[in-house]
């Protein structure tokens with residue numbers, strides 16, 4: 001089963017990705033986010049891990065569908 005990370009792009013879109021390199025998320029190296037292709041922007045966006053506790057159920061549902 002694939003482990004996914006829920007992330008939020010710079011435009012505020014929430015989606016899940018299996019490619020977020022959590023282990024390499026060093027502090028301050030390349031900034032707080034990673035460039036990930038946002039399915040809603042349709043282009044690479046600086047994205048950061050979403051705070052799951054701050055997301056609504058709707059946002060979480062949307063994120064899980066956007067894989």
Ligand SMILES: [Zn+2]
Nearest residue numbers: 009013038041
């Ligand atoms: Zn986006």
